[in-house]
Amino acid sequence: MKRDHGARSVAHKTYGRMSLSAIDVNLVVALDALLRERSVTRAARRVGLSQPAMSHTLTRLREALGDPLLVRVGREMALTDRAEAMTGRVAALVQGLEGLFGERPAAFEPRESARTFKLTAADELQMLLLPHLQRLCTQEASRVTIHSVRLGDARIVEGLRSGELDLALGTFTDGDLAGDIQRSELYLDSLVGLARVDHPQVRARTDMDAYLGMRHLVVAPPGGRDPVDELLARRGLTREVALTVSHYLVAPHVIAASDLVTIVPQRLAAAFTTGMRLRTFELPFELPAVETAMAWHDRVQADPAHRWLRRQVAAASQPVPVGGRRRRG
Structure with a gap:
């Protein structure tokens, strides 16, 4: 259908600007639907909104972009020149958002992985845990390497943030760690x-x-x-x-x-x-139990490989029953 560009003048209106911080992803998705369908009703159906809700969204978009976007030409709705120009970019943006938010971390297959994990722990803690950790890793991931590095307490947070460390094991007191560092107790020891x-x-x-x-x-x-x-x-x-x-x-x-x-x-x-x-x-007085914990950075909280490593460390930390095998955590 050929559009009557002159007809758009009846819809002329002065629009303001909306702060970027006030724009949510739903507006972008709605804009894409409006540009594709060129109809408020069909766009509403496309994204699962009611027609009044889509009309309200169109008003918000007009204010945010400073353009009418859709104008009536006879009995049909047509895109403004600016709306036509942004159609491809908006479609690409929605596709990128779908890829970003639909993306999941790559699955970690222990038996196929040859990954190296770097951890730090005091020597006595290495003596207690590493033999059991190595046994567990060999059973599930024979090609995985555990690299124990010596790093002073003052550098643990920096190492976890930079990726120099994947995991830190130790007795952490208040103030040792930062807000972006996760921590989980492994065991308490008298x-x-x-x-x-x-x-x-x-x-x-x-x-x-x-x-x-x-x-x-x-x-x-x-x-x-x-x-x-x-x-x-x-x-x-x-x-x-x-x-x-x-x-x-x-x-x-x-x-x-x-x-x-x-x-x-x-x-x-x-x-x-x-x-x-x-x-x-037995001591003639009581002392607080000592907590041994593991710490990691927020960045790797949901990473499948790091979650697997933390499960192995937790399992290696379980007590060995007398005459029994180490309990898996």
Whole structure:
């Protein structure tokens, strides 16, 4: 049908501008339907709106674009010159939006993947978890590589943000992580005393006097005072610290060769007492359980490969029942 361009002058109106922040995707979809159908009724049917709702949307579009878009020519509606000019661009935009919002992350097939994952953890945590994690990964994804990297605590958030790290494992205190970092508890661990098997002063249940009469090895906490010394100080008590070390993995070797005692997480103590002449004992005071968690960046929250990795780490963190197999999480 040939349009009467002069007829459009009857629809002349001054339109304002709408802020881009006030425009939603539904307006773009409606605009595409109006340009394709050249009819409010048919456009409404195309996108599942009522005719009055589409009329209201057309009014909003006219205000946003500063153009009538559709004008009546006789008994038909026709596109303005500007509407004709934007038809192809709007169609391409809708197609792009459909692709963007319809897109799903590529499926992760563990048995076919040769991906490398990078994680960081303290050495003692690597000792506890990596053997089990490696076994699980070998069962499900024999070509996947786990690369454990050494990264200082101060760089963990930066590493997760940049992609230098996929996952961080550790004991994170308030303020260690940022708002764009996700965190999930792996397990809680109680603290126990550790001594050599034939230590002359150690019993299964040790009272406070006996504990204070021993000489102690302390694994220095990063950047702060030992919580045991703080607890004792609140009670007006002190203990004799004969040796301070910077790493848990040093402690069992010193303890096994001396009359010193120390405090370690229960899981670590279980690993130390297997194959070494060491024993645990109950402390004469209560200490908060230690949380071990994993952390990752928001960017990989929904990524199938990263979700698979986190499931493996969670499964590797489950306790092993006596005489049983590790429970899958």
